[in-house]
Amino acid sequence: MADIAAPAYRTIPIIPELKPGAMEGKGPFVAPDKINEALGFPGHLVDDWHDKAIAKMGDLLSRYRSLKVYMDACVHCGACSDKCHYFIGTQDPKNMPVARQDLMRSVYRRYFTLPGKLFPKLVGARDLTREVLDEWFNYYHQCSECRRCSVFCPYGIDTAEVTMAAREILDSVGYGQKYANEIIGKVHKIGNNLGLPGPALNDTLEGLEEDVKEATGVDVRFPIDVKGAEVLLITPSADFFAEPHIDSLIGYAKVFHATGTSWTLSSMSSEAGNFGMFIGNYEQLRAIAMRIRQAALELGVKRIVVGECGHAWRVAYSFWNTLTGVGDGADPNDRFAQMLQKQLDHRYKQPAHICEFTWDMIQDERLVFDKSHNDKYVITFHDSCNVARGSNMGGYPGGQFDIPRNIIRAVANNFVEMDSSTTYERTFCCGGGGGLLTDDLMDVRVKGALPRMEVLQQVKDGHGVNFMACICAICKAQFTKVLPIYGFDRKVIGGVHQLVSNAIQLGVK
Ligand code: SF4
Ligand code: SF4
Numbered sequence: 001m002a003d004i005a006a007p008a009y010r011t012i013p014i015i016p017e018l019k020p021g022a023m024e025g026k027g028p029f030v031a032p033d034k035i036n037e038a039l040g041f042p043g044h045l046v047d048d049w050h051d052k053a054i055a056k057m058g059d060l061l062s063r064y065r066s067l068k069v070y071m072d073a074c075v076h077c078g079a080c081s082d083k084c085h086y087f088i089g090t091q092d093p094k095n096m097p098v099a100r101q102d103l104m105r106s107v108y109r110r111y112f113t114l115p116g117k118l119f120p121k122l123v124g125a126r127d128l129t130r131e132v133l134d135e136w137f138n139y140y141h142q143c144s145e146c147r148r149c150s151v152f153c154p155y156g157i158d159t160a161e162v163t164m165a166a167r168e169i170l171d172s173v174g175y176g177q178k179y180a181n182e183i184i185g186k187v188h189k190i191g192n193n194l195g196l197p198g199p200a201l202n203d204t205l206e207g208l209e210e211d212v213k214e215a216t217g218v219d220v221r222f223p224i225d226v227k228g229a230e231v232l233l234i235t236p237s238a239d240f241f242a243e244p245h246i247d248s249l250i251g252y253a254k255v256f257h258a259t260g261t262s263w264t265l266s267s268m269s270s271e272a273g274n275f276g277m278f279i280g281n282y283e284q285l286r287a288i289a290m291r292i293r294q295a296a297l298e299l300g301v302k303r304i305v306v307g308e309c310g311h312a313w314r315v316a317y318s319f320w321n322t323l324t325g326v327g328d329g330a331d332p333n334d335r336f337a338q339m340l341q342k343q344l345d346h347r348y349k350q351p352a353h354i355c356e357f358t359w360d361m362i363q364d365e366r367l368v369f370d371k372s373h374n375d376k377y378v379i380t381f382h383d384s385c386n387v388a389r390g391s392n393m394g395g396y397p398g399g400q401f402d403i404p405r406n407i408i409r410a411v412a413n414n415f416v417e418m419d420s421s422t423t424y425e426r427t428f429c430c431g432g433g434g435g436l437l438t439d440d441l442m443d444v445r446v447k448g449a450l451p452r453m454e455v456l457q458q459v460k461d462g463h464g465v466n467f468m469a470c471i472c473a474i475c476k477a478q479f480t481k482v483l484p485i486y487g488f489d490r491k492v493i494g495g496v497h498q499l500v501s502n503a504i505q506l507g508v509k
Helices: 033-038 049-063 065-073 085-090 097-112 114-118 130-139 148-152 159-172 178-189 198-216 245-258 282-299 310-324 335-343 354-363 385-390 399-411 439-448 450-463 473-482 496-503
Strands: 231-234 303-306 379-381 467-470 493-495
Touching: 033 178, 049 065, 049 097, 049 159, 065 097, 065 159, 085 439, 085 450, 097 114, 097 130, 097 159, 130 159, 148 159, 148 385, 178 282, 178 439, 198 245, 231 245, 231 282, 245 354, 245 473, 245 493, 245 496, 282 310, 282 335, 303 310, 303 354, 310 385, 310 473, 354 399, 354 496, 379 399, 385 399, 399 496, 439 473, 467 473, 467 496, 473 493, 493 496
Parallel strands: 231 303, 379 467, 467 493
Antiparallel strands: none
């Protein structure tokens, strides 16, 4: 990492000067045979990869109508071209969203349209050569599937879906990404992304109970595998040991304690994250989500609450209902989904985000805070992309933006917004989302963080901001690494429930 430097801030954010090929060959490590095979993918690039890849593309085009629309609808207006943080940071024109789509669109034209079959050069159609496949691997792993570009596209073309399709095709021919596939394998084998086994998890939770008792004098519990608990908390495994994640876990536990809510974690399903979405693979997405359903059924819980994790909340909010039966729209022919529907308490939102839970409790006046405990901070809020553009909270438009901010204002006195062109639905990705949070992509990650770092610097200089709250485990991990490279203290990043934890008064109500 010694040779990775932060790009210079832009004084006026203009369209960057182009640096063709700047990020060629900067993709991630390729997954080795063992990791791929554990997920049922070919171990390495198969001999007939060309035909298999085209067949898979045809399969996806027939299954996902949206993908075909995205392949056909782009008019190359350029509205999206300067909206991607990876293009802004790397200046590589192939990181423009439209160019990223065109890597696949050109192949689509060649094999799936008549003009492309007859006059390929005239319509920008390309054969799927090994060189093109390598380009896919490289540049579809420099997209965090954040969907910012789609906000600006007049046709609503979603580059994230194109990226997911490309990654699915790559996996189907044995050309997967090491980091994402390895993580998925750990979830299947052990139950969480980190490969943290049950006994280690128990030890960690016991240690946390001791720490909180020492700090507050109160017996706040971190229960695990408690049958008959009301709430099952599904949270990212980083919450169990990483900094600053663990401070938010302490915050959730204090909220449950202060409101007298019985809750539990699950050792079998100790992960909210679902990298199946990142690789665009429905079977993996479903298999990971199924662990949560199994835990909920075995423990007999009435409510499922999701911790601070951006993409996990998107999967929970958008897909758990049809995948697992949590939420509306459970498959009437799926016996276990129907069992779960009967078991859950429908007076409550299913699933609920921890911020919705806490905000409800604040509104019901069941929590007491001393805001002065956060007076050392001038706080801003980073909207995480999967929450901002792929989900909702509170059941009303924009609730996913209001509720975390409402909580911050309830627990702290000093709150400042960042530049409005970089927040709410127009927020910039942290630079590490979508399966890119790996050291082999550090250069991409540092450069992709540039737009967020620029506006953080503005509020630091203008208002003395020294804490950027967020509700995403990946954002927390990514910023912890890149903040120092941009000259900030790594402790500038933290969770919303870290602030809740600081201010909450236990034993008052
Ligand atoms: S990283 Fe985000 S903005 Fe960039 S191409 Fe992918 S989805 Fe679009
Ligand atoms: S904004 Fe939409 S239509 Fe315009 S170039 Fe980008 S993807 Fe194509």
